[in-house]
Every structure is written in structure tokens, then in C-alpha cells.
Amino acid sequence: MDEGTGRGPSRDALAAVREDVPEMPRPRVHERRAAGTPGLPVLLVSLLVAAGGVALIAVGAGQSGATAGSLVGVGVVLLLAAFTALFGLTQVAPGQARVCQLFGRYQGTIRQDGLRWVNPFTSRRRISTRLRNHETAALKVNDAYGNPIELAAVVVWQVEDTAQAVFEVDDFPRFVSFQTDTAVRHIATSYPYDRYDTDGLSLRENAEEITERLSAEIAARVQSAGVRIIESRFTHLAYAPEIASAMLQRQQAGAIVAARRTIVDGAVGMVEAALSRIAEQDIVDLDEERKASMVSNLLVVLCGERAAQPVLNTGTLYQ
Numbered sequence: 001m002d003e004g005t006g007r008g009p010s011r012d013a014l015a016a017v018r019e020d021v022p023e024m025p026r027p028r029v030h031e032r033r034a035a036g037t038p039g040l041p042v043l044l045v046s047l048l049v050a051a052g053g054v055a056l057i058a059v060g061a062g063q064s065g066a067t068a069g070s071l072v073g074v075g076v077v078l079l080l081a082a083f084t085a086l087f088g089l090t091q092v093a094p095g096q097a098r099v100c101q102l103f104g105r106y107q108g109t110i111r112q113d114g115l116r117w118v119n120p121f122t123s124r125r126r127i128s129t130r131l132r133n134h135e136t137a138a139l140k141v142n143d144a145y146g147n148p149i150e151l152a153a154v155v156v157w158q159v160e161d162t163a164q165a166v167f168e169v170d171d172f173p174r175f176v177s178f179q180t181d182t183a184v185r186h187i188a189t190s191y192p193y194d195r196y197d198t199d200g201l202s203l204r205e206n207a208e209e210i211t212e213r214l215s216a217e218i219a220a221r222v223q224s225a226g227v228r229i230i231e232s233r234f235t236h237l238a239y240a241p242e243i244a245s246a247m248l249q250r251q252q253a254g255a256i257v258a259a260r261r262t263i264v265d266g267a268v269g270m271v272e273a274a275l276s277r278i279a280e281q282d283i284v285d286l287d288e289e290r291k292a293s294m295v296s297n298l299l300v301v302l303c304g305e306r307a308a309q310p311v312l313n314t315g316t317l318y319q
Helices: 011-020 039-061 066-086 162-167 172-190 207-225 241-281 288-303
Strands: 089-092 096-102 105-110 114-117 123-128 132-135 139-142 148-159 227-239
Touching: 039 066, 039 089, 039 114, 089 096, 096 162, 105 162, 123 162, 132 172, 139 172, 148 172, 148 207, 162 207, 172 207, 207 227, 241 288
Parallel strands: none
Antiparallel strands: 089 114, 096 105, 096 123, 132 148, 139 148, 148 227
16 A cells, blocks of 8 residues: 655646536635624623613512503513523634524624624524545546556545535535545546556656645635645555456566666676776786676676676686
8 A cells, every 4th residue: 555645736736637627616605704793791781781671670560550561661671682682692612613694695704713792683503614534435446547446535624715615515524525536536547556658647656746636626626615625645545456466466577677677787887897997907908709708707697696606717718
């Protein structure tokens, strides 16, 4: 399994994936600040008004005539006004927001934490603005070469525009989940797991570049929902079990060929250096036949898998 780290998409990555992502509708609403005031003064005033209403009702109940009815009426009105004002108090915790809606119309968003007071007739929906993780299941898809592979990814995201998250999509966490799965499948089919014949990106060797493009594609897909992608990474990447053994043999063969090529290149360089050194220092004068024999012997010694057995020549070079 190979793992790759990613980060928030860059502008270049976003521009590169625009053509592969369907164009989303333009948002009809954008987040704005809801009109309101600090809630603590309103709470104190409401309690004082309620206490005054209770006192008027108590005084009116002890009297008779029109004055008693007036006092009781004013007390009831004060109590209703105080209780109505209390319904406008809203507690907002850090990392949360409240989307206010009045008779179906968006009024604004409360992001200030603490006790706030807004129009008591508005409905207030709680939205978390904290960082969230979404991890896909292990998806089985075909890579660019048609080989079945398994991969999974995790995406870190955050609600950036609460109005778009509430009004532009039906269920924004579910929307992010489906769009992430779609982007992961599209990225997996666009690149090979391993690239053997040409220079280019592969899922195994270029995880950082590909996860950046994955972040960019997910960001482009969920942008209309007011969601910002922070980071993405592959958590699982492997060939499917039915071809894993065959692909492992292929990787091993490729590694052996690459190692042999490195050994041969190094041996040729060493032989060339040896011949040049002998010629420069005029140690011995070798004809072409003896040079060929020396090259053959050195290559056998340098490229062989086992240690060479020395043979002592007690005759001449030609015997």
C-alpha cells in the first residue's frame, strides 16, 4: 500500500480540472451577517420587564374596579413582551453558526460566539463550521491501463458559506460524500497505477501531485455548496487481489532489470577508467585482442552475482 499526502488545491490545479468537472449552477444566495445585538443586556431587560409585569398583576389583583383591570392588562402585556423577547436569545458555541430564516426568507448568519439576540420570529438552524473528515470506502476501479485497483481517500473539509450549504443543496454532508467518491473514481481512471513505458504521472509514484489534483477536483465539485476543501490524501492504494500476484512479479522483474542496468553502467565506467589509467601511465602496452580479453574478464568479475575465482597465469599473456 502506498500513501500520499495532499494539501489544499492551488489555482493552477483548479484551472487544470475545470474542463473535467461539470459546470455547477451559480449560487443564488451568499452568506451575510444577521442583524442582532448582544444577548445579555436583552436578557436582563426582559427579566426586569417580566418582574414588572408580575408586580402589576399582583397589585391589580388586590384592587377592584377599572384600575385593577388596567393594571392586570398591562402586566400581562409586559409578560408577553418579555417572553417574546426571550425567544430571540440564541447561544452560539465556538465553531458553530446559526442560519436565520424569517417566513422562508434568508435573514443572515450568526457567527459570533456567545449569547446573541435576533428577531424572535426567525427560525435558526445550527451549522457546524468546524473541520470535518470524510473517508471513502475502498473503491474498486480500473486505472488508465485497465488494471483493477483498490483505493480509498480521506478529505478534510469545512463549511465556508453557511447560506450556500443550507439553501443550495439538499444535504451538504451527503453532497460532499457523493462528490468525493465521484472525484476519486475519476482520478483513479485518469492515471495508471504504475507507468512503465512513458514518462508521466502514476498513482504510486506521484501521489503528492495527484492528491493535489484530487483536492482541486473535489473543490470544484462542492464549491457551489459553500464548502472549502482543506486537504486530501490516499489512505489505501493497491492492485485488486485477482491481479496483485502477477503485478508483484512484474514489479520485481522491473526492479531486477533496473538494478542490472545500473550494475552494467557502473561496470562499463570502471572498465573504461581502468583502460584509460593503464594507457595514461603506460603500465603495459595492450593490443586490441588483449584489451577485448581484459574488458571481458572485468565485466564478468564486476557483473557476476558470485565472487570470481582468481586464476594465476604462470605463462605469458598469449599462453
